[in-house]
Amino acid sequence: MAMVKNAAVRTMSGPVQMPAHEVVYQQLREQILFGEMAPGQAVTIQGLTASLGAGMTPVREAIRRLISDGALVFQGNRRVSVPKLSSEDAEQIIYLRKTIEKELARRAALRISDAEIDRLAEIDAVLDRAISVGDVPGYLHGNYQFHSTLYAQADAPVLAEIANRLWLRFGPSLRVVCGRFGTQSLPDRHKDILTALRKGDADAAASALVQDVEQGMEQVAAVLAEEN
């Protein structure tokens, strides 16, 4: 019944190791994480099949995952959109980030190698350059990469997964913060974190990371409060 439309799709571009739904998920995830989608923006399945060149089923699965992640919301009728954070949401996220990242920093400090610390330092150097130039996407990528790389060193996958997921919730708002205040005023306790890691001082690393989180989320909370 189907007219055989030759599906010379992506088989030629090498070994397809990742399923399409995984690819779509990663793409959408990055778009949300790095502010390519604004809070409140509507997301349609058919729009994504068109813009990402994927089929319906993979897009559908990716959206379900992202809803479960809290990166998208299902709006009762069958609409899906990027959530707008409320101040209350932000407050809870702050609590979670502080308690979870504190523990991640503590664990990471106890096991991280010098080579990995150097890698973190390099990420931070790139990040600094992005900040000084006012490169917002560069800042967003670098900042997330710094934290995420640190999480990975904690050898605590359950904690790390939740911490990573939280970024999806405030990512779109973080972009708004940058648009409002620029990159200059953004906090950067990363130097303190690196120093603590080099000393192997778990408590110092934990408290530096908590401070970094506090200062960053404070800006988010400020923008959200202003919006109401």
Added chain:
Amino acid sequence: MAMVKNAAVRTMSGPVQMPAHEVVYQQLREQILFGEMAPGQAVTIQGLTASLGAGMTPVREAIRRLISDGALVFQGNRRVSVPKLSSEDAEQIIYLRKTIEKELARRAALRISDAEIDRLAEIDAVLDRAISVGDVPGYLHGNYQFHSTLYAQADAPVLAEIANRLWLRFGPSLRVVCGRFGTQSLPDRHKDILTALRKGDADAAASALVQDVEQGMEQVAAVLAEEN
């Protein structure tokens, strides 16, 4: 967690229809949560389409959500199964439950009404009966219902969602605990929690809940340690 379900504008002609993928998700969720699936058990799409009488796409979407929840794991090749908790996983879950549920209890204590406390007490009474009779499914349902109902009173959806999700990770193991030790030895600090709630004592409620979590998870950790 309860997203506002369509509260029936046009319910005259029949029941509110939940999408099939939502129904499948809820069914699977309960099966995992209440120990109908054993840790390590394989989960196949086609098996579920048969056993639940649903189509492929809804099952697929439900599975993606549950993987995102941590209730199922994607095993590299394309297989999906119920995860086996490691002792390290359990340790992280304990930390998370203690910090998150502490905060939920604190918030709930400040805003819960007497009627809701009565409802909790009633759930706890049913739970006690299940324990004394050795009714394992009854215990599992009641225990989760008690905690989940408490979460809902905290007015903190982000925290509550994560707390609810954590149950999916240790649910299957909790069932194993019951099979091992029976229901008699299970902890029940619920009376302390209720007392604290009636007094409106947030700190007491928080610490009672933390104790309940500690004692329950201790048993899970014991079984996991034994398995290795």
Added chain:
DNA sequence: CAGCGCAGAATTTGATCATATTTTGAGCGC
């Protein structure tokens, strides 16, 4: 001769797509 291992077939299962069905929201006439 029995047991072991391996290549390839058969089967099971997952991934994707095209299509049919249903629902929602909006436009239009009354």
Added chain:
DNA sequence: GCGCTCAAAATATGATCAAATTCTGCGCTG
């Protein structure tokens, strides 16, 4: 303004393709 019709978007099904595991039979070795 109210109800009806229509288009667009989401839901859901079954078919088809691809991958992985299991099964099987053959040859080889001890």
